Amino acid sequence: MNINFREIDKRLTELKIKDKDLESRKIWESVLDERTIVTLFKLLKRGLISSVGGPISTGKEANLFHGYGEDDKEIAIKIYRIETGDFRDMYKYIIGDPRFEKVKKSRDGLIYLWTKKEHKNLKRAFENGVRVPKPIAFMNNILLMEFIGNNEKPAPKIKDIELSETELEKSFRKIIDYMRTLYQDAKLVHADLSEYNILYYKGPVLIDMGQSVLNSHFNAIKFLRRDIKNITRFFNDSGLKSPDEEELLKIIIGE
Known part of the structure; x- marks a missing residue:
């Protein structure tokens, strides 16, 4: 269940999120369900995220945010929406892939698997010399990657x-x-x-x-x-x- 709008500012402050104008709050509200909040706190606690900035882009399945990671290095934070994302087409890209033979039918299970799949694909591409954002880590519905851009400008x-x-x-x-x-x-x-x-x-x-x-x-x-x-x-x-x-x-x- 998504948290109510009154809680957004409190959560954004707790998550060390800097950009909290009206438009950003609306975008954050679309992804900040309780499970995502718990996952963000775990990534903060592990030092994989030091602070989070504003949105870079929005999509039908996920939103992308700017942030800082270890050693204050710029990172991209991709958050797949558990409650409101459109995942009807996901199965045709998963079924038939031997890396993911056991596909959970639950919505959150599918999203977690998709996040893992993108991390694996980026890692394969990056390690073979294809220019993609270098994957850093993933957890549940959140993927951390290299930020493509400079000085918070994507x-x-x-x-x-x-x-x-x-x-x-x-x-x-x-x-x-x-x-x-x-x-x-x-x-x-x-x-x-x-x-x-x-x-x-x-x-x-x-x-x-x-x-x-x-x-x-x-x-x-x-x-x-x-x-x-x-x-x-x-x-x-x-x-x-x-x-x-x-x-x-x-x-x-x-x-």
Whole structure:
């Protein structure tokens, strides 16, 4: 059950949350159920979070907040909403993944599993040289990651900035290279890649990997084709003529 609005200010102070204007309080209210509060306190007690700032972005399943972690290093805090999130599509990205054969049918159990899945996917990608936010820790419905940006200012999505022709070409090649590395080395397919899930900070950074599946998943190629279509559409619309989608598929999977 969500805590009532009168409790929000008290909880925000206790959780060392700095940004408490009206809009931020409304966003915090959407995620601060009792279980999430307990989890945040545990992460604070363990020193994985030293303080929490304002919201970076909001989504249908989770909200992302700025914060500080160990040694006052900037971090991103992703909180999946237990009570109000939309998780109807999650099962198709979990069923068939041998890493998660036992899927709990309870809402909170599914969300906790999804958080763990995103942490594992980010770790696989990061360790194989794909530029993603470095995962730091996870607990229940909260994921701590590297903050992409500087001085509390998050990096923009690639769709929201003007890139030169050279930058567009370099970014396209880098993204295809990341997709290839994901598939061949990390054994993953992003499965929701588009201009909405790519940040630009001294080059492209792939984000939101909760739905990513192993390349052995029965829908892996279907998801990969969709990723390729999204990427080529965006860069074509941006003025860069991209290679044929089937040619890109062969490059990515190594044929």
